[in-house]
Amino acid sequence: MWFTEYFTSILSGIFTSAYLISVLLIIGVMMLENRSPVKTLSWILVLLLIPFAGVVLYIFFGQNFRKQKIIRRKGLKNHTQIQKLAHAQSINFPKSELSRHEILKAQYGLILLQLNNSNSVVKFGNRVKLLLNGASKFESLKADLLKAKQFIHMQYYILAEDNIGNEMVAILKNKAKEGVEVRVIVDDVGSWDLKSDYFDDLRSYGIEIFTFLKVRFPGFTSKVNYRNHRKIVIIDGEVAYLGGINIADRYIHGSKKLGAWRDTHLKIEGEAVSSLQTIFSIDWYFVSQKELIDSKYYPPVKAIENKVLQISTSGPDSDWPAIMMGFLKLISTAKDYVYIASPYFMPTESILMALKVAAMGGVDVRIVIPDKSDAHITKYSSRSYVKEMINAGVKVYLYQAGFIHSKVIVSDDAVASVGSSNMDFRSFEQNFEVTAFVYDKAFAVEVRESLENDFSNSKIVLPHEWKKRPLSQKAKESFARLFSPLL
Template sequence: MWWSENLESIIYTVLLSAHLISMLMVIGVMIMENRNPLKSLSWILVLLLLPGLGIVLYVFFGQNFRKEKIISRKGLKNHDYISNIAHAQTKALSESIWSNDDIIKQMEHIIQLQLNNSDSVITYGNKVTLLNNGKEKFDSLIEELQKAKSFIHLQYYIFSQDKIGNTIKDILIQKAKEGVKVRMIVDDVGSWELKKNYFKELRSKGIEIYSFLEVRFPIFTSKVNYRNHRKIVIIDGLVGFLGGINVADRYINGGSTYGIWRDTHIKVEGDAVNSLQYIFSLDWYFVSRKELADSKYFPDKKPAGNKLVQITPSGPDTDWPGIMMGFFKIITTAKKYVYLATPYLMPNESMLMALKTAAMGGVDVRVLIPEKSDAYITNLSTMSYLKELMLSDVKIYFYQKGFIHSKVIVCDDIVSSIGSANMDFRSFEQNFEVTAFIYDEDFAKEVKETFVDDFADSQRVILAEWRKRPIKQKAKESFARLLSPLL
């Protein structure tokens, strides 16, 4: 019969038609969402180059959940309390109640922005300790963990079962045995090496531990692209840690491929710890459906120092990309200099224009990145931006003494930013991140000095030499750049 003789052709036609219809539906959804055209075009390229597989990748990695609010804050006591404070502080700024505070006067534009986009309240009386490497961070963290009396809250993207990971695990088990309440969140993708037995062991010792957005088919597969990249520890509501350092030996001992992972963390004491606790409590409610609203988690504190700190979260649960907007404001309002360190440099159009505009306007803009990366395609994409930036007088430095993994900005000896967010699409739009904005001259100068040391351990990229790269290399970088919104 005719149909049996042409079965292969019929099947091919049906499959091709189904693929074209599916692809058109996906493209239609992207258009209706009014996305960034660059990101939409990147996905269209994937759909065209990878028939069938492209649609699967889009389902897993391409959907936009910001408007859906992956984590709803509605009705949570902590959220209502923080929002009320933020609104009161916004009113105080608008009425110039704090006009006699010189730092607030200078930084009002950034402070107001963070209050409006993410309810990031201003906290006074803080002590902030700069931790410039893994050893400093873990020595300080272990010391504070051992002093815990009431509770320990930890949240990490990567928590490894290596020497430092097991050291911290043993401390947590001991503190739980002493009656300290230990709560722990790890990202399900970042900490995928942790097996079920690991969770069973900790739970058997009285530790509450959850994976964030578990990748289990079919429940969360569409959200596999939205990861919790935060690194937060709160101890007794009095001491907090945040920054770029995960729990892994490579931050102490390095490795044969990249050497020591150079990273930055901070320890905070004072009211800023309450802001960290608020962020942790939202994530804890999402994974456990339990709200941490008791006043013991937000204890009253005497001033620990004189630092003004604003802790800002961002992620697909917020209306605005708060951290990106903060970075943008710092760069575009800089008058003298902006120093920036990031392991992955794939700025969106807004951030790219901000860096170029500042540099062309006479601001000393310096960007510190690794020469070798732990992600091949990401590194290729990073390299594609360098010529354009250098043509705009942005100074690029390749870190030589290991792998630079810090996420740090310092500007004009007055504002610093240290946290978990990289300078890329993923951190700005998809990951759950947290960053501290510190408004303090002495601290900014301290951060600036660490950049001076890092620049001494780096090689500045010279534009004339950079242009001499082989055509093949430039082509690979340009192709990788097309994928930068998806990396």
């Protein structure tokens, strides 16, 4: 009997302490951090409903480090030069060739926005190739890696130790033996399965490899929530890749659970390669404390074709959620259509309202999301937005031919964006992301047609059918929706 009473008193003390800590954290969330109301309410619910687990979740995932700037760029030579060039372009835009280009003139607001919020310099004379699956991306990338003569800079969220991962690493090892400089950044959470022996092996070949924001105690509690989700490759300063495809077999062969993996990537040649090199250089300085300023990393590049690009980034190191702001501008200024693909659709309130306003104002707004998902809570959270979307006139499609992992948006046969950013809170506010805004009619048409093919491989959500979904599914959606700002 005494043991039961003793054990009960201990449990009572633990739960009382958890509630007291929860109350203190709630006060901190509400009064000290000045968060968005949506995220504030979500954390309050978590802390009140599951106090003990909620405290643990908040310590690991709830702290806000945007204002502290995880990566401090001040003083970096490359960043300073980009700031000056972006400022000059923003001032001289009305008098420059930008104002004489039909599409650029029409997209003046979007261009100026990105010059101001992320120093996203406008780059001319580019060739852009759209890669619509893992097989085409890796075939192209391997061919370019084999041609490398001076350096290879590679950054991925996931580098898997599987067939394609080993094949890519074998190429890097051979190029390093040839005297090519090879630098690699992988995210510590995305590439969690890689062991220390793996890194030691690559370093034995002269490859410099670092993990981004190592998840170790005590730093685990402050940095686990901020991941580098970028997928970037730069080869000799002449060719670059970015998009949604990591290095893993599933991007080629799919998976038993989800089927074929549908994704989108870009190969870029021209002036815009230097923008991606600058982004890599900043991240490289953070992980290695070495600044890449040699002119060989920024070789002079002749105009190849006529595509105009802005490479936009955002993350905890930025003053503004630049990519989200770019998407918001693109949606709100569309006149004819906006097509979107995203594997995780948990938009901020501003994006959600912009989509509704566009659709109700006569713009053809279409969104394709997965029918099958690799995460249940994100699946149901994404679906919790479907009803209000279709009620506003947005056409929502559930992809049937496997799993769609593309992060794409295109508007009015004028501008298209392909990158690493999902249409969700995490990508907009917490992850380090990168996306390319391409101002070109032919390219926009190509992206639109690829999305139209995705729509044809999808099932459109019809209002009368959606109403008939099981009550259990509605409950799961409502529950998951509470956590969407935290996922």
